[in-house]
Amino acid sequence: MIQSEDTIVALSTPPGEGGVGIVRLSGPESIRITAAIFEASSGRGFPCGRQRVFHGRIHDAEGYVLDEVLVHVMRAPRSYTREDVVEINGHGGMLPLGAILEEALRHGARLARPGEFTQRAFLHGRIDLVQAEAVIDQIRARTHAGLLAANAAASGALSKKLHTFRATLADALARIEAAVDFPEEDLPELVDEALILRLHEAHAGMCHLLQTADLGRLVREGAAAAIVGRPNAGKSSLFNALLRDARAIVSAQPGTTRDRIEECITIAGVPLRLVDTAGLRTTEDEVERIGVDMARGALQNANLALLVLDASQPLTVEEHELGRELAELGIPVVVVLNKCDLCPEPEVPAWASEFAGVARMSALTGEGLKALEETLGRLLLGGVSLSGAEALLNHAHQKDSLRRACESLERLLNDTHVSPEFLAMDLRETLAALGEITGETTPEDLLDIIFSKFCIGK
Numbered sequence: 434m435i436q437s438e439d440t441i442v443a444l445s446t447p448p449g450e451g452g453v454g455i456v457r458l459s460g461p462e463s464i465r466i467t468a469a470i471f472e473a474s475s476g477r478g479f480p481c482g483r484q485r486v487f488h489g490r491i492h493d494a495e496g497y498v499l500d501e502v503l504v505h506v507m508r509a510p511r512s513y514t515r516e517d518v519v520e521i522n523g524h525g526g527m528l529p530l531g532a533i534l535e536e537a538l539r540h541g542a543r544l545a546r547p548g549e550f551t552q553r554a555f556l557h558g559r560i561d562l563v564q565a566e567a568v569i570d571q572i573r574a575r576t577h578a579g580l581l582a583a584n585a586a587a588s589g590a591l592s593k594k595l596h597t598f599r600a601t602l603a604d605a606l607a608r609i610e611a612a613v614d615f616p617e618e619d620l621p622e623l624v625d626e627a628l629i630l631r632l633h634e635a636h637a638g639m640c641h642l643l644q645t646a647d648l649g650r651l652v653r654e655g656a657a658a659a660i661v662g663r664p665n666a667g668k669s670s671l672f673n674a675l676l677r678d679a680r681a682i683v684s685a686q687p688g689t690t691r692d693r694i695e696e697c698i699t700i701a702g703v704p705l706r707l708v709d710t711a712g713l714r715t716t717e718d719e720v721e722r723i724g725v726d727m728a729r730g731a732l733q734n735a736n737l738a739l740l741v742l743d744a745s746q747p748l749t750v751e752e753h754e755l756g757r758e759l760a761e762l763g764i765p766v767v768v769v770l771n772k773c774d775l776c777p778e779p780e781v782p783a784w785a786s787e788f789a790g791v792a793r794m795s796a797l798t799g800e801g802l803k804a805l806e807e808t809l810g811r812l813l814l815g816g817v818s819l820s821g822a823e824a825l826l827n828h829a830h831q832k833d834s835l836r837r838a839c840e841s842l843e844r845l846l847n848d849t850h851v852s853p854e855f856l857a858m859d860l861r862e863t864l865a866a867l868g869e870i871t872g873e874t875t876p877e878d879l880l881d882i883i884f885s886k887f888c889i890g891k
């Protein structure tokens with residue numbers, strides 16, 4: 434195990450006021466540094482015996498008490514980083530915590546970089562890179578489904594899958610290399626059908642995992658839905674209904690919404706950013722025109738669109754045009770026939786059948802809202818159901834590496850009758866690409882980028 438030489442310290446709780454705040458140290462000097470600034474209320478020395486939690490006070494160089502604290506000692510290797518870790522639980526306030534941090538620095542600790550605690554856990558082999566990245570996904574999860582997926586990855590479910598693939602490939606590589614090294618020994622049984630079959634199985638598993646990558650990103654980052662339509666169609670009413678909150682102004686006057694209003698909801702486990710926009714029409718009013726431009730901008734940035742039509746009114750020429758325009762946008766569109774309470778059997782425009790879905794509803798009474806939400810869920814997940822417990826490939830670089838791994842393995846499987854040297858080359862490439870995900874072969878600069886996205890103190 435690589436030992437870190439320096440001891441790092443950081444505020445591990447968010448800055449600002451809180452019930453408690455934690456200053457965390459990790460490294461060979463953690464305990465010595467704490468002993469220099471801490472006095473246990475028991476009057477006995479620190480640390481003492483096998484005791485792990487100590488009550489007492491942190492003082493400065495002049496002996497002034499800075500805070501009353503609980504100190505938690507976790508000795509290597511049984512800690513988050515596998516180093517000696519000390520957590521000083523103080524009163525949550527910037528002054529006391531800042532003062533404790535200062536004292537630790539004065540006694541030789543160094544300020545931790547973002548994610549450095551987790552990076553040490555990774556470097557010391559307590560977790561692999563997939564698990565390390567899942568930690569940040571746990572912290573930043575925006576939906577329950579996202580949290581469960583991150584928890585599954587953090588607990589090693591994803592790593593286990595990847596390690597199984599790697600084991601199969603490594604075994605195949607060893608056999609093929611033997612065939613390369615001892616060609617005269619005539620080892621045909623080494624590269625036999627059973628081995629090729631195992632490689633096919635690994636390939637299928639890897640491709641399946643690759644398919645979950647977009648889902649993982651969707652659950653983590655979410656999607657955006659633009660609500661568009663002509664003035665007064667009921668866009669803001671629909672926005673409010675989906676939000677279960679009277680967030681946007683609703684009025685009988687056309688042209689009510691002029692700004693772009695955004696709020697986040699959860700649909701089928703996916704964070705969905707809803708964007709309510711100004712009704713699309715040609716207008717002389719400057720403010721409204723800006724709003725209309727923003728509505729078009731929102732459409733450009735959306736992953737899906739809700740086209741709201743007033744079912745109680747005949748369709749206008751502009752609405753027909755808008756329908757055509759949306760069809761060319763290349764994102765799923767749901768046609769929402771609103772105000773069905775006024776007109777239970779609305780006319781459905783012919784072009785609506787080309788879109789991803791048609792929903793009849795009333796934003797006023799809430800009728801049809803559930804069905805619309807189900808349609809949205811189906812569109813977002815593409816028919817896959819989020820089991821929650823499944824670990825998903827979450828990050829763009831993971832997807833990129835796995836795609837390369839699948840490609841090189843596919844190359845091998847497409848022609849297994851080439852010389853063993855070529856087979857070995859493809860296998861090595863596949864193994865290296867998989868290793869980039871788990872951390873064995875990840876380039877140094879990529880590691881730096883990954884951990885720099887963490888928060889300080891984690």
Ligand SMILES: Nc1nc2c(ncn2[C@@H]2O[C@H](COP(=O)(O)OP(=O)(O)OP(=O)(O)O)[C@@H](O)[C@H]2O)c(=O)[nH]1
Nearest residue numbers: 664665666667668669670684688689690712796797
């Ligand atoms: N009966 C009925 N009225 C509705 C329904 N949805 C909206 N309305 C009414 O239609 C009018 C316009 O609703 P808004 O939600 O403000 O429409 P909008 O599309 O946001 O309008 P602009 O912001 O002006 O573009 C209001 O008087 C709403 O109460 C519905 O499902 N049924």
Ligand SMILES: [Mg+2]
Nearest residue numbers: 668669689690
């Ligand atoms: Mg509106």
